[in-house]
Amino acid sequence: MIKINNFIKTILVVLSLCTSFIAHSANKLDGVRVWAAPESTRIVFDLSNAPKFTHFNLASPHRLVVDLKGTTTSLNLGKLTNNSKLVKKVRISKSPSKGTLRIVIDLAKPVKSNLFSLPPTAPYGDRLVVDLDDNSSTTAVVSKASKVTQKLRDVVVAIDAGHGGDDPGSIGPSGIYEKKVVLEIAKRVAAKINATPGMKAVMTRTGDYFVNLNQRSVIARNSKADLLVSIHADAFTSSQPRGASVWVLSMRRANSEIGRWLEHKEKHSELLGGAGEIMKNAANEQYLAMTLLDMSMDRSMAVSHHIADDVLSNLGKVTKLHKSKPESASFAVLKSPDIPSILVETGFISNHTEERLLSQRQHQNNLANAVYKGVVKYFTSNPPVNSLMASKGSRRHSVRKGESLSVIAHRYKVSITNIKKANNLKSNNIHIGQRLVIPRA
Structure with missing residues (x-):
């Protein structure tokens, strides 16, 4: 009777260890996708199950470290397509503990990061999303708009x-x-x-x-x-x-x-x-x-x-x-x-x-x-006040990159001669940013 009890205990211990091992390796990283916008980047990790994760930042050089608990992968991230200006590389690093997959995102500069998980939605399964935003982008946009x-x-x-x-x-x-x-x-x-x-x-x-x-x-x-x-x-x-x-x-x-x-x-x-x-x-x-x-x-x-x-x-x-x-x-x-x-x-x-x-x-x-x-x-x-569309007299045009007098004349449906006459131009040469009076056709 004692031997039978010991045998049952041994079986239970083995099952417990197996369950623990399965729990540690229950998730799998199946894919990584990088979506680069002009001033931000989204990195998506495709997983077989809902992720359990922690993350932290490192400097000198700048990095974002993501630890996926109970996760394994066979992916070769060295072949990952990446056209982001914010992300240098996405790589797998040494695991901090058994059953944890550590991923390091090497950054080109300090960024603002936001991490969250998403449930399965066709055509995707469970995902971990990492949003990276350029800290200087908001200021740049406002500055540009103010000009x-x-x-x-x-x-x-x-x-x-x-x-x-x-x-x-x-x-x-x-x-x-x-x-x-x-x-x-x-x-x-x-x-x-x-x-x-x-x-x-x-x-x-x-x-x-x-x-x-x-x-x-x-x-x-x-x-x-x-x-x-x-x-x-x-x-x-x-x-x-x-x-x-x-x-x-x-x-x-x-x-x-x-x-x-x-x-x-x-x-x-x-x-x-x-x-x-x-x-x-x-x-x-x-x-x-x-x-x-x-x-x-x-x-x-x-x-x-x-x-x-x-x-x-x-x-x-x-x-x-x-x-x-x-x-x-x-x-x-x-x-x-x-x-x-x-x-x-x-x-x-x-x-x-x-x-x-x-x-x-x-x-x-x-x-x-x-x-x-x-x-x-x-x-x-209903043209807005102080807009070109509200102007009843001559219109004005700011020369943009790649524009010539012929392009501008075609756009406004007026002749090059009339544009030159209205602006007292001696030649067809114009420069970016130059303000031209556009006479009515």
């Missing part, structure tokens, strides 16, 4: 292509990603706006990388955008729904955002411009801010609805509409009560017919043209 102030300025339209990078958005029946379709459409809208005298487009992303939803509004604000247009493609659990729609910020979301801004007094100046600076020392700052924010929100929402109507009207000429009137929603990208914003659903990528259309260049161009016409129609009738 744009001119007596006669361009109407600035921020174009936001939804999703990107590790976030594919909706996926069509044949496997087409929303992030790729909307980027193509967004680029076409931006090109049409940039080709319009007195208008300028700023894109929140220009490639296949993810931009934080809050950062998209920040980019628009730092660029002093007069409008934010976010481009998406809808999806549903059924393949039946189809058609385009346009959304604006809901009143409920607008009010909640107003409340959030009021709680952060240091943000008043950012949101209200010069008025925020004046209010810093005012005894009734809270009430003044509330009044100004309410006025700003009322104007922004009125403009948003007006433009949404114009865009929807033009979309109805090139594609089927899912909604004949603008809809209100609490989409994160529409959260800025100070910037007129619309979200355009170009169609249902989950519908077989529309997925095929959305992948076609001609249809993408038709959709982009519809959005562009709706935007231009509003600003032509």
Whole structure:
């Protein structure tokens, strides 16, 4: 009897050790992907199970160390594709303890890091996401934007292509990603706006990388955008729904955002411009801010609805509409009560017919043209004060890199001779930054 008990104990000990070993090695690192944006980088670690991790930073040289508990891998990170300006290398280092996989991210400079896990979402499984942001990027953007102030300025339209990078958005029946379709459409809208005298487009992303939803509004604000247009493609659990729609910020979301801004007094100046600076020392700052924010929100929402109507009207000429009137929603990208914003659903990528259309260049161009016409129609009738579009006399143009007199003449549909005469030019030579008077055709 004693021998049997000892045997059972031995079996239990062995099972316990096996269980412990399995627990330590339960997770596996299957892949690593680097998504580089101009001023940030996202690194995604694909895992077989939800990660348990810790991390810390090291200097001289700058590194971010990530420890994945109970994780193994057979990956060769030396072959990892990396085009990031912030990340020199991603490598595996000596394990600090049994069953822990240590990964070191060698950095080109000090960065702000944010690490979080994501649950399985098709086509991905469990993931650990590492977001790296250039600490100097925000200052650079603000500084650049502050230099744009001119007596006669361009109407600035921020174009936001939804999703990107590790976030594919909706996926069509044949496997087409929303992030790729909307980027193509967004680029076409931006090109049409940039080709319009007195208008300028700023894109929140220009490639296949993810931009934080809050950062998209920040980019628009730092660029002093007069409008934010976010481009998406809808999806549903059924393949039946189809058609385009346009959304604006809901009143409920607008009010909640107003409340959030009021709680952060240091943000008043950012949101209200010069008025925020004046209010810093005012005894009734809270009430003044509330009044100004309410006025700003009322104007922004009125403009948003007006433009949404114009865009929807033009979309109805090139594609089927899912909604004949603008809809209100609490989409994160529409959260800025100070910037007129619309979200355009170009169609249902989950519908077989529309997925095929959305992948076609001609249809993408038709959709982009519809959005562009709706935007231009509003600003032509309601040009901002001190903008080139509001000027009834001669227009002004700042020479950009790669431009010649012939290119500028073609853009404004005037002759080179008339431009030279208006600017008293003796030759065809011009330089970057030179301000030219553009006579009316």
